Amino acid sequence: MSLRPTLDFLLYHWLDAPSLSQRARFADHSRETFDAVLDTCERIAREKYAPFNRVVDTQEPHFDGEKVILPQATHDAHKAFVESGMMSAAQGYDIGGMQLPYTVQAAANSFFAMASVSIGSNMLTSGNANLLLVHGTEMQKDVFAKNEFSGRWAGTMCLSEPQAGSSLSDVATRAVPDEAPSVAADGAVPWDQDPLGPRYRLTGNKMWISSGDHELTENIVHIVLAKIPDENGKLVPGTRGISLFIVPKKMVDTEGRLTGERNDVALAGLNHKLGWRGTTNTLLNFGEGKYPVAGQAGAVGYLVGQPGKGLHCMFHMMNEARIGVGMAATMLGMAGY
Ligand SMILES: Cc1cc2nc3c(=O)[nH]c(=O)nc-3n(C[C@H](O)[C@H](O)[C@H](O)COP(=O)(O)OP(=O)(O)OC[C@H]3O[C@@H](n4cnc5c(N)ncnc54)[C@H](O)[C@@H]3O)c2cc1C
Incomplete structure (x- = not known):
């Protein structure tokens, strides 16, 4: 089952996500930029996540006494996700983000969860950094949050x-x-x-x-x-x-x-x-x-x-994680359906 028609319906016909661009923070965005983000995530999920869903299930992480070994596919998927800019997509331009509305970021991330729910744990990294943006000092944001978003x-x-x-x-x-x-x-x-x-x-x-x-x-x-x-x-x-x-x-x-x-x-x-x-x-x-x-x-x-x-x-962070875990569970159900 393709996820895209469902997301298009939810974002454009139900939530009217493009109307968010009337707000100053999202003024550079439009349905075209949202579609471009969705296209990119759909492609990465198809190429770097879905083909390896079984691999990451059968080749469990293991500890060699010094390091934790994960399949190469997990490293490749992480690299592609980071290079897409999705780790900081909802963040301000000043810290390398795209100022994408959270709604669209969450919708785009659902492609990854549906393709392979456990290959990545990027939700933890961005949630951790978002917590520091709110509760950390300027130095903690610079040193820790920014290096997580990147x-x-x-x-x-x-x-x-x-x-x-x-x-x-x-x-x-x-x-x-x-x-x-x-x-x-x-x-x-x-x-x-x-x-x-x-x-x-x-x-x-x-x-x-x-x-x-x-x-x-x-x-x-x-x-x-x-x-x-x-x-x-x-x-x-x-x-x-x-x-x-x-x-x-x-x-x-x-x-x-x-x-x-x-x-x-x-x-x-x-x-x-x-x-x-x-x-x-x-x-x-x-x-x-x-x-x-x-x-x-x-x-x-x-x-x-x-x-x-x-x-x-x-x-x-917990509240953000709750949305992410709920979304992931829903996508797992969609994949099964
Ligand atoms: C896959 C996975 C990943 C996880 N990742 C993390 C992580 O990254 N970081 C982290 O900190 N933790 C993590 N956890 C731990 C998770 O947060 C805990 O499992 C959760 O808080 C529940 O605690 P518990 O397992 O000790 O269950 P318990 O607290 O022992 O609960 C057992 C049962 O008792 C019920 N119960 C508990 N208290 C009450 C009460 N007062 N009244 C009525 N019923 C009650 C619960 O609803 C549940 O059904 C993870 C767990 C899993 C399974």
Whole structure:
């Protein structure tokens, strides 16, 4: 079944998407530009996604003890997606986007989900970067969000733990101020003056993390929920104790360059799934000391927003992910139909 007539009906006959171009932000757009985006995504999905749907299901990701191995098709599909500009399609021109209405971006992305639902996890990368655009500092946007939108780095969302799924108030990952000045992204400054954000050391385990490790990109930006202990060293009960941190897989400087040092985030193992098998799903150990930073165990994380407001910030990404997951499930149904 072809998806295009359904999208045309929804976008043009039901939603009247071209009327959005009356708004200043979308003034350069029209049905012609929307059609061009849909044509491009339909073609990439046909050439780089659909033929490999079975491959990514039968050749599950595996861990060789050092790296996660994915089929070449996944690398090729990721490259084609990034080169199409779809990672930042809805973003402003100032950060390399197309200022495409979100509605059209979501419609265009549905071609990929229908062709092969699990070959990519770009939704996590753009959702992670969008969260930082809203809640991050200017430096966090420049260093992390922009490198995600360009496709150079990928993103994750790290909420769940082995004992905390729906019940996020049970999160037990701890974040304590990092007193080691040599870790600073821009010289030896105290932990609370690090240009990338107040710097903490995280310890804990995150379970079910999608795209938590792979070699598709140069770096992975984990967005992690953790609790800052109170003055007695106790974790604040409930969700109001939760804060949010950027924890890069590899350490970076203020120009977005890799420093050459690994952060203390270790892949404990891959989870195997019945479906959606093309995307890795991981158990990540933060701060266990496998990759000490500046000689110390503890994953380096930079605070996003205010302490104790982490869940509020995280929901920016969660809400976007809900739309993406719902859309993907619908497209899987369309593909089956
Ligand atoms: C494929 C996949 C990818 C995932 N990717 C990520 C990811 O990238 N990042 C991440 O952080 N997490 C991820 N998760 C984890 C996901 O967010 C959790 O599975 C989810 O939050 C549910 O938690 P749980 O599995 O522990 O189930 P539980 O919380 O144990 O729930 C089990 C059942 O109990 C019900 N239940 C729970 N609490 C209540 C209640 N108070 N009242 C009534 N019923 C209740 C639930 O509805 C459910 O039916 C992923 C999971 C899967 C399967």
